Amino acid sequence: xxxxxxxxxxxxxxxxxxxxxxxxxxxxxxxxxxxxxxxxxxxxxxxxxxxxxxxxxxxxxxxxxxxxxxxxxxxxxxxxxxxxxxxxxxxxxxxxxxxxxxxxxxxxxxxxxxxxxxxxxxxxxxxxxxxxxxxxxxxxxxxxxxxxxxxxxxxxxxxxxxxxxxxxxxxxxxxxxxxxxxxxxxxxxxxxxxxxxxxxxxxxxxxxxxxxxxxxxxxxxxxxxxxxxxxxxxxxxxxxxxxxxxxxxxxxxxxxxxxxxxxxxxxxxxxxxxxxxxxxxxxxxxxxxxxxxx
Numbered sequence: 364x365x366x367x368x369x370x371x372x373x374x375x376x377x378x379x380x381x382x383x384x385x386x387x388x389x390x391x392x393x394x395x396x397x398x399x400x401x402x403x404x405x406x407x408x409x410x411x412x413x414x415x416x417x418x419x420x421x422x423x424x425x426x427x428x429x430x431x432x433x434x435x436x437x438x439x440x441x442x443x444x445x446x447x448x449x450x451x452x453x454x455x456x457x458x459x460x461x462x463x464x465x466x467x468x469x470x471x472x473x474x475x476x477x478x479x480x481x482x483x484x485x486x487x488x489x490x491x492x493x494x495x496x497x498x499x500x501x502x503x504x505x506x507x508x509x510x511x512x513x514x515x516x517x518x519x520x521x522x523x524x525x526x527x528x529x530x531x532x533x534x535x536x537x538x539x540x541x542x543x544x545x546x547x548x549x550x551x552x553x554x555x556x557x558x559x560x561x562x563x564x565x566x567x568x569x570x571x572x573x574x575x576x577x578x579x580x581x582x583x584x585x586x587x588x589x590x591x592x593x594x595x596x597x598x599x600x601x602x603x604x605x606x607x608x609x610x611x612x613x614x615x616x617x618x619x620x621x622x623x624x625x626x627x628x629x630x631x632x633x634x635x636x637x638x639x640x641x642x643x644x645x646x647x648x649x650x651x652x653x654x655x656x657x
Contacts, residue, residue, distance in 0.1 A: 366392045368650055369454050369464035371442045371593065374399045375636050376627025376643030377470030378425050383647030385432035389654065392462055393429075394454065396441040400472045400590075400628065401636070403488025409497045410636040421636075438462070445597045449622030466650050469594045469610060469618070469625040470643060473634070475585035476607070478512055478534070482562035483583070490566040491581045494635055495519075498580065499526035505579025508568050510559065511536035515584040515605050517543060523582060524550045530576065532568065534559050589629040599623060604632045616646035617653075624650050 368384050370377045373395025381391045401407065401418045408414050413421050429435055441457040450465045475493070477484050483491055492498040499507075507527040509520045511534050520531040530553040533539065539547070539554065547554060558571045566578040587607035595601050599618045600611040609632065610625040612618055618625050626646035627639040 364390075365463040365465060366390045366436065367464070367654060368392070368466045368468060369394065369452065369462060370468040370470055371445070371454065372468075372470035372472055372590075372627070372629070373397075373426070373437070374422070374470065374472055374627070374639070375425075376472075376629075376639040376646070377468065378429055379640045379643030380468050380470060380624075380626055380647035380650065381429060381435065383644055384651055385429065385435055387651050388434060389651065390434045390436075392436040392438055392464065394438045394440060394442045394456065394462075397439060398590075400475070401488065404498075405489065406501075407497070407636055408501060409494070410640075413636075441591075442593055443591075445593060445623075452622065465622070466653065467623045468646060468650060469589075469599070469623070469629060470627045470646075471590045471593065471629045473587040473607070473609075473628045474590050475587060477585050478510055478536075478583055480510065480534075480559055480562060483510075486562055486566065486581070491562070491583060493582065493585050494633070495523055495526050495582065497635055499523065502527055502579040506530070506577070508532060508566065508576070508578040508581040510534060510568075510581060510583040512584045512586065513537060517547075518605075519582055519584055520547055520552050521550055524552060527579060529553065530555050530568075530578070532559055587628070587634075594618070594623075594625060594629070597623070599625065606632050606634075615649040615652075616642070617649070622653070 367389040370393045373393040384391045444455040452464045454462045504527045507529050510532045523529045560569045560571045568576045602611040610630045616624045626642045628634045
């Protein structure tokens with residue numbers, strides 16, 4: 364059987380892309396390994412209609428709605444290779460199983476490379492976050508820490524005072540020139556130059572000099588890359604962003620390979636559930652157009 368479209372990645376963007384195609388009566392396969400990026404968070408926020416809902420519940424609801432369409436095939440597994448050309452692609456799974464499709468959509472999501480600070484990874488999604496629009500309001504205007512990883516962290520430090528009093532931990536990751544320092548101070552940001560030793564408690568930052576500073580929450584700019592190398596290995600162009608790397612697409616979500624599209628966090632910045640859903644919906648419509656008009 365040849366599917367009209369094989370979507371690699373069944374989280375928000377992938378499901379949104381598939382929905383448009385299923386509603387056009389197209390045969391769609393979603394291949395998903397079941398590892399959503401926001402699996403560490405207890406609740407999703409900033410997603411209209413689903414505020415405060417557990418990510419797993421949002422996923423289950425969306426998947427069950429897609430499964431009402433008879434032209435969907437959902438394959439649980441890891442896609443490891445895509446070869447072929449427009450109208451004739453072959454996708455191989457880790458198990459060795461192969462599937463044929465006319466179009467490919469990469470919606471793999473991204474990985475998060477976190478600062479190598481003791482205790483940080485264990486608090487990711489619970490007390491340490493990357494998006495203030497997703498998690499800032501719930502901190503109740505409490506004290507906020509920002510841990511630097513690179514230039515994007517300065518942007519975070521400038522932005523976050525709208526959610527609470529900010530302490531910016533330079534931690535040897537960035538240089539702050541006089542103009543930037545003036546802007547941060549004007550925003551009420553405390554600049555802390557002492558290196559971080561570890562995170563403790565809920566969101567306590569313990570410094571190398573022994574001081575322990577408690578916070579309502581901590582933000583850091585993780586470094587992102589597509590969650591799997593499958594698109595790059597196929598030949599899709601990968602580009603640098605302020606947050607790491609992503610799959611390059613045009614305004615129609617086409618990659619440099621004819622018949623191959625990409626959407627969601629793996630193919631756009633910045634990242635949020637609502638943005639991934641919108642990007643996926645647009646990609647799905649564009650894939651359908653390519654099937655109709657060539």
